[in-house]
Amino acid sequence: MTEQQNIDKVHIFHEQLKEQLHKFIVGYDNLLDLLSITLLTDGALLMEGIPGTAKTTICKIFAQNIGGKFGRLQGAVDVLPMDVIGVQKYLQSQGDFSFEKGPIFSNVFLVDEINRMTPKAQGALLEALAERQVTVDNLTFPLPYPFVVIATQNPYEMEGTFNLIESQKDRFTLSYQIQYLNVGDEVSILRKGIDRGLYMDTLEQSCEAITTLTDILTMQETVKNVYASDDILAYIGDLIMATRLHNDVKLGISTRGSLSLLRSAMAYAAIHGRDYVIPDDVKFLAIYCFNHRLILKREAVLGGITIQRVISDILESVPVR
Template identity: 40%
Template sequence: MAARHALGQLRTEVAKAVVGQENTVTGLLVALLCQGHVLLEGVPGVAKTLLVRALAAGLSLESKRLQFTPDLMPGDVTGSLVYHANRAAFEFREGPVFTNLLLADEINRTPPKTQAALLEAMEERQVTIEGAARPLPDPFLVAATQNPVEYEGTYPLPEAQLDRFLFKLTVPLPTRDEEYGVLKAHHQGFDPRDLAAAGVRPAATAADLAAARQGVRRVQVADVVLAYIVDLCRATRSAPSLELGASPRGATALLNAAKAHAWLTGRSYATPDDVKAMARPALRHRIRVRHDEALEGSTADGVLEALLRTVPAPR
């Protein structure tokens, strides 16, 4: 299929700027196919911003970066009405949310009031100002970043907003070989601010994404695989180490992600392996480990790993 080939080429283009991070790239592609949003968590300097910019460049899509700070106001995100005295009229001035790929950098550094300005955009794909709904471009994806090791001066995202993200992707530090490749590229003149000079070229278009989404919708899911997704999510609600399990929205997200993963792999049907591959990114931010268990070293990923081992998967 032409759309699948185009997205395969997109991986190649992103790799010209970002060394490694294949799982993160896969997660971003799946989110685009599912019309979902992604929370990227990683320490500073692991190419989170560069990854989103390279993806936008490889897709010929508009991308904007918004630095979230404590003094950021909701209107700075969505836009606002501006009064023109010479015309005695108000005019709507679009905010940075009116783009295809919005990089919401350090989203947890802004107060909840401003964080909530993204809720309607992420869920309804529109912004309502003074009663008038203004649709956002299609495709539209929010890629929000946060630093997992620095909490001073931050405002953790509430569960309701976390649930709006299809995935929470952990961006790891590179391996030794990958870090060597990063240094070699910089030594040879790579400039992360100039992706065109790095050779990143458009490989797919919005039309390719639309065709790919149609393909994902046609992916077949057997009843036993549907039941497996339900059993996994219900197991999170009864796990003794968790105080909050995955909601039905989480089960729907896992289903859609498994279908997109199957399509990217080249299959017209989803398998339990697709579900297992997508379970951690789709559910890790929708569950909450009990405080006493967290003090003992339990993590969301660890709990999900145990559930994937214990919940019977169909053969």
């Protein structure tokens, strides 16, 4: 196939995926875009929202539609690293150890309420997010491809939560803050509830894979060939530097963050049928790429300045190349 045909395949896949997800999910259009981007960049997505806003349901339906193995871990204070990655068990009958894989050995790995886990348990994800492998007793085990991590978290002000460490948050490609639905969407959810369209057994029976893992790997390669001009690269560089020099910012965007923004913009272009990145792609994704990475100075927080406001100021002040 030609390069444009490959791009068209990515675009069609994304539209089919959104159509399937919208059969069960009301609203959240931008989130569905981010799910596709996360999958196509082999990345990780962090979702924050209060309980009961369909975070887990979205992830499960997403995994079923891409035909991958789904793994899930429920965050709690007593979760141990071995509950995430697995454990070596001694088999007396064989006189040897055998590695029993944890839920992380899946194509779509959902960590539900990640910030209810202690920092020690959260740290078990660091190697997996960065290197797509885990190490147990000095033995390294590769994770399957494709491998996507989707983590949900409750707002930090809720009881029983532990802040994610900075190095952990930086390894998430994108983040999304789930808000309450508007009245119209809320009524649509109620109608689906009356029609039994929200029961998990109904959802699972209605979901069919719209692609294969092999096709996903091919589409990931297609995204890597999307063209980003020197002006786009320079624009991203200017945005990154602006975060590091901003008067209200204590910790700006890392190099990993700039690469995440570039790769996400390439995937965003592909799902919209383009083989090249435009500045609007970068602008749209900046908030989702920067929001969980920026750390404001204490005096800025006390002064009522928000991360969203800082990002908006940067986007308005940095000119497009």
